Amino acid sequence: MLKEQQKIYEESDLYRIRHSAAHVMAQAVIEMFPDGKVAIGPPIEDGFYYDFDLPRPLTSEDLESLEKRMREIIAGDVKFNKQVLQADEARQLFADQPYKLELIDGLEQGGFDEYGEPLEEKPEISIYTQDQFVDLCRGPHVANTGMINPEAIKLLSVAGAYWRGDEQRPMLQRIYGTAWESADDLEQYLWKLEEARKRDHRRLGRDLDLFSVSEEVGPGLILWHPKGGMVRKLVEDYCREEHEIGGYEFVYSPHIGKAHLWETSGHLDWYKESMYSPLDIEGQEYYLKPMNCPFHVEIYKSRTRSYRDLPLRYAEWGTVYRYERSGVLHGLMRVRGFTQDDAHLFVRPDQMPEEIDRVLDFSLNILRAFGFKDFQAYLSTRNPEKAAGSAEQWEAPTEALRNALERAEIAYQVDEGEATFYGPKIDLKVHDAIGREWQLSTIQFDFTLPERFDLVFVGEDGQDHRPYMIHRALLGSMERFMGVLIEHFAGAFPIWLAPVQAVLIPIADRHFDYAHKVAGILGEAGIRTEVDQRGERMNAKIRDAQNQKIPYMLVIGDREVEAESVSVRLRSEENLGAMSVDEFLVLANKEIAEHV
RNA sequence: GCCACCGUAGCUCAGAUGGCAGAGCAGUCGCUUCGUAAGCGACGGGUCAAGGGUUCGAUUCCCUUCGGUGGCUCCA
Numbered sequence: 001m002l003k004e005q006q007k008i009y010e011e012s013d014l015y016r017i018r019h020s021a022a023h024v025m026a027q028a029v030i031e032m033f034p035d036g037k038v039a040i041g042p043p044i045e046d047g048f049y050y051d052f053d054l055p056r057p058l059t060s061e062d063l064e065s066l067e068k069r070m071r072e073i074i075a076g077d078v079k080f081n082k083q084v085l086q087a088d089e090a091r092q093l094f095a096d097q098p099y100k101l102e103l104i105d106g107l108e109q110g111g112f113d114e115y116g117e118p119l120e121e122k123p124e125i126s127i128y129t130q131d132q133f134v135d136l137c138r139g140p141h142v143a144n145t146g147m148i149n150p151e152a153i154k155l156l157s158v159a160g161a162y163w164r165g166d167e168q169r170p171m172l173q174r175i176y177g178t179a180w181e182s183a184d185d186l187e188q189y190l191w192k193l194e195e196a197r198k199r200d201h202r203r204l205g206r207d208l209d210l211f212s213v214s215e216e217v218g219p220g221l222i223l224w225h226p227k228g229g230m231v232r233k234l235v236e237d238y239c240r241e242e243h244e245i246g247g248y249e250f251v252y253s254p255h256i257g258k259a260h261l262w263e264t265s266g267h268l269d270w271y272k273e274s275m276y277s278p279l280d281i282e283g284q285e286y287y288l289k290p291m292n293c294p295f296h297v298e299i300y301k302s303r304t305r306s307y308r309d310l311p312l313r314y315a316e317w318g319t320v321y322r323y324e325r326s327g328v329l330h331g332l333m334r335v336r337g338f339t340q341d342d343a344h345l346f347v348r349p350d351q352m353p354e355e356i357d358r359v360l361d362f363s364l365n366i367l368r369a370f371g372f373k374d375f376q377a378y379l380s381t382r383n384p385e386k387a388a389g390s391a392e393q394w395e396a397p398t399e400a401l402r403n404a405l406e407r408a409e410i411a412y413q414v415d416e417g418e419a420t421f422y423g424p425k426i427d428l429k430v431h432d433a434i435g436r437e438w439q440l441s442t443i444q445f446d447f448t449l450p451e452r453f454d455l456v457f458v459g460e461d462g463q464d465h466r467p468y469m470i471h472r473a474l475l476g477s478m479e480r481f482m483g484v485l486i487e488h489f490a491g492a493f494p495i496w497l498a499p500v501q502a503v504l505i506p507i508a509d510r511h512f513d514y515a516h517k518v519a520g521i522l523g524e525a526g527i528r529t530e531v532d533q534r535g536e537r538m539n540a541k542i543r544d545a546q547n548q549k550i551p552y553m554l555v556i557g558d559r560e561v562e563a564e565s566v567s568v569r570l571r572s573e574e575n576l577g578a579m580s581v582d583e584f585l586v587l588a589n590k591e592i593a594e595h596v
Numbered sequence: 597g598c599c600a601c602c603g604u605a606g607c608u609c610a611g612a613u614g615g616c617a618g619a620g621c622a623g624u625c626g627c628u629u630c631g632u633a634a635g636c637g638a639c640g641g642g643u644c645a646a647g648g649g650u651u652c653g654a655u656u657c658c659c660u661u662c663g664g665u666g667g668c669u670c671c672a
Contacts, residue, residue, distance in 0.1 A: 176667080
């Protein structure tokens with residue numbers, strides 16, 4: 001959620017309802033476990049959570065009885081009473097609540113909020129009491145529990161969460177719940193969850209035979225099947241063409257490189273924990289590449305570069321390997337081996353602003369071509385804990401990126417301290433068909449590599465000058481992009497990307513010959529076509545084609561053979577009736593060209 | 597990696613307080629030749645994730661490992 005949206009949310013009634021529901025839930029939990037310790041319980045985007053330290057793991061039966069108890073507390077319609085305390089009074093009150101004591105210390109020092117984030121002003125210490133339950137809390141809440149709609153709350157799941165998000169601290173039990181103003185809203189939200197589950201790319205990947213992950217090969221390593229491979233190829237083909245038009249040149253580089261390369265690049269200093277262990281080859285250490293940059297840099301260095309050569313734009317669909325902790329792997333979205341649509345731009349300082357504008361523009365156009373319309377940009381700035389180079393060095397590129405965003409006129413927010421070690425970056429996120437946000441493009445300024453590799457170009461003055469380097473991936477990784485595409489379209493890819501665009505459905509065996517004849521014509525016209533000649537009834541063939549989300553189902557029976565036509569049914573279930581093969585080709589080609 | 601839960605046929609899932617392993621779908625074969633979302637029948641298919649322990653006997657109980665799911669931390 002954007003910071004401005006978050007602010008509006010925090011002012012809303014819904015925010016109070018959810019915050020209050022979290023307290024009611026905490027009361028129910030503490031009634032169940034009187035010795036339980038409470039941590040924090042804030043509202044979140046679609047609901048709320050509360051973290052607890054409890055004597056035993058919670059079960060789904062516990063959630064049911066907690067939910068029941070919450071409804072009783074709500075029915076009691078008790079007041080939320082606010083009271084402001086001195087730190088010492090608060091400490092006495094929460095003497096047996098170690099997490100609250102830590103929070104009180106943070107508040108008293110005026111330093112930190114409940115997440116451990118620094119605060120600008122020293123806040124007052126307040127408690128809210130409802131029924132017998134007292135909680136350290138800054139509010140706000142509804143006036144009394146009766147203002148929470150008991151028909152619009154639901155406890156969703158239990159998960160582990162570190163106290164203050166720190167993996168060195170204890171693991172708490174987090175209960176996620178949701179609360180809405182009306183039962184209808186709740187129902188709609190649950191429908192959305194169900195819809196998201198149905199379009200889960202892992203499920204569709206199997207049902208549509210797009211890809212798989214084999215236990216034999218290893219977790220986070222994707223096997224693309226022919227249908228998924230076709231979609232991926234179409235995506236790549238389109239992008240390659242656009243890149244050529246956009247002035248990029250294609251390069252290819254190997255999957256491994258010597259340790260010294262990664263020392264020079266800085267990856268072994270800054271990125272080692274994400275890299276696979278080295279291979280020993282003839283006494284030399286080689287690392288699997290986690291990024292493509294050093295290779296492109298070596299291509300740049302392979303000869304003397306003149307100011308006339310720049311900008312150079314090296315593009316590569318580069319497959320990289322990163323060690324991701326087992327718990328973070330997720331279908332195509334988070335994997336250990338993936339292919340970036342990567343490019344590195346080497347530019348003269350005077351070309352830099354225009355080049356960044358171009359990249360941002362290029363990126364938006366490509367994403368639009370795939371049906372994404374809603375973008376959100378994030379500008380990540382220097383993290384002093386984890387940054388190569390000085391603060392001064394970061395200033396100019398950070399400004400350049402900010403200016404590009406201003407000129408592109410897209411909504412963005414600044415994420416302070418979120419940059420990678422080598423430079424500030426812009427991340428572009430898209431909203432999919434059901435409103436979820438996914439990160440795809442990244443445009444990263446890199447001022448460290450040109451220095452580390454001592455990159456130069458010869459200027460007009462005959463002297464060596466340092467080029468700037470911009471690192472960018474537009475789709476991000478092919479794996480993640482495909483995952484987002486699958487979920488965005490719920491597997492019903494736009495016709496130009498559909499692995500099978502038309503299926504011919506002969507009603508009886510005697511129609512096979514004509515079906516193959518039509519398939520031949522369509523194939524020659526570039527339509528990806530299959531003939532379903534199983535001994536199934538037409539109804540079954542239609543059902544299967546529908547489930548495979550094939551855009552055009554062409555039914556062929558006696559009438560069509562007679563009239564040399566096809567009967568066109570769409571996956572929208574619309575039946576267009578009979579038309580000639582030529583008419584169908586006009587229709588299909590139009591829709592393919594329009595990317596619908 | 598951490599916390600919780602889970603792992604039975606390609607998929608979705610039954611099952612037994614520890615005693616020869618079950619269904620639907622999918623697959624193969626046969627019959628059917630059908631007009632816009634599932635025709636009928638037969639057959640094949642399993643070291644019950646792997647390894648170890650307890651036991652007369654383990655798919656079932658215990659331990660370890662591997663894999664998955666939801667989160668946390670991290671991220672393209």
